Amino acid sequence: MLFTWKEEFSVNIKEIDEQHKQLFKIGSELYDIVSLKDGVDRYDEIMEILYELKNYAEYHFRFEEELMKKYGYERYDMHKKEHERFINKVTTISEEEVDTEQRKVGMNLIVFIANWIENHILRSDMSYKDVLM
Template sequence: MFTWKEEYSCNIKSIDDQHKELLKIGSSLYEMVRLKKHEDNYDELVQILNELKDYTLYHFQAEEKLMEEYGYEELFLHKFEHKSFLKKLEGLELDELDEKQFDMTMDLIVFVANWIEQHILKSDLKYKEFFNSKGIS
């Protein structure tokens, strides 16, 4: 589910490395549920969510900075997609998450996995040719 595939590569090492790290964080969330689904994982879950939020914000800022620097024409749309993802993460109610850990975590895993795959394969790969034509790798 959270495995790097070469088809995700945008041929920009820093961005590919960041995408790999996001997949790693998603994988740790999945593994926590898989291995400890009948345990109270609230503290670990909050820690992973905070790591996901922080790293996602770092990645989005790096990606958007690169887009701004080189005048990528779909920057506004890309920023909108980024904000939508962050809004979903920030909108999680921690009290509800504590009460419904398994169900909400599974929903979150599916959301994150789908978003990462769809965003990378659709939105991020749109800029691959643009940046590669400018010699960015």
Template sequence: MAFFIWKDDYSVKVNQLDDQHKRLFTMLDEVYDKMMEFKGGETVASVLSGIVNYTMTHLADEERLMQSYGYPEYATHKLAHDNLKARVQEYLDKEARGERVDLIDVALFLKNWLFSHIAEVDKRYSAYFNSQGLS
């Protein structure tokens, strides 16, 4: 059963980015499923590697579009992305040092970050990109 459900309210009105956001929702569901089946032998890195890699690709794509279209809030938006990357790296570094990392905490952080980032930050570029002919 889908736990993270895409709603049209989340749309940023840019098909490429909406498709990527939808994929991230699907991947969050997959992480949730893995957490429910967690047997204790897996690492945070192994459980989250797919969504972390895809998220980094998505952020890079989003930043390229912002630069290409001269998005005026690019620097602020990129800072939000950089903060996410640093936080994810902190989790991975902590685990690499042999410290316990709670998979549920990581997944909840990613979920909360994604939902609030789309609703509060990504939505700001919607009208700008549309005015530049990107949809």
């Protein structure tokens, strides 16, 4: 499955692994909803997941950034910018588009989260693995 957390994704920090798992869970909830082809309007559900994704990501990013500051992580600025880009993307999805082009917006968002996992969690987050402990 696209959003299944695996042991090899671990950054060796228990809280962060748990937070990443929660982000995977939100991604898979979205996937389940968007995959339904029953023609039912999912506006409320998609908006709710978007809201959850934004809030949880903000919480998680703050947690990581605090830890990076604490350990004087040298790639802090670059990393924080990637976090900002994520929040930007999630907040700029228009309600109107979710309403009129649900499947397209949902699919795009799934691809975005999947890319995020690959490029950010598995690369940028992995880079702090041996530094923050």
